[in-house]
Amino acid sequence: MKLSAFTDVCLRTIMVLATPGTGQLTSREIADSVGVPYNHVAKAVLELRTLGILQVTRGRNGGAALSSQALDFSLGGLLRKLDKRTDIVDCTDHDAQSNCPLSGNCRLRAVFRQAREAFYASLDPLTIRDICPTSAAEPITLLPFPTVRGIS
16 A cells, blocks of 8 residues: 555645644745755645644744644545545556446446555554654654655
8 A cells, every 4th residue: 555645745744743842833944854845845734624633823933733623533544535546456547548348347446445455454554643752852854755656
């Protein structure tokens, strides 16, 4: 199972904001701290605000911070909401630019759906708190931003 680049950015944003002593940060500060382009972080902040994970204050002294209940969100539940892909395998748009000739008698998509749900179910008991740094002495280090087709 591979997470989307967007989900990766959302998780990095949460972990930075959950670092003890961090407080409120702007999208630019978050982007600089995790080595991700600003526009990707800005999109992640908006989505996380919509989901109730972040509180966002606009204006000169604005920024994003974790909401009071954010650390108690289920990790599996969060990933389900962030992953907008309908299937792990795309059976309609491959190199031949036509539907897969096996699509009428193929059960692979259903198997992959079950596997994805099992992956999320294994993360359901974990909360966001479980993936976040426990002290300011353990800073988030820069990780390479994943290269994904269509995202640069």
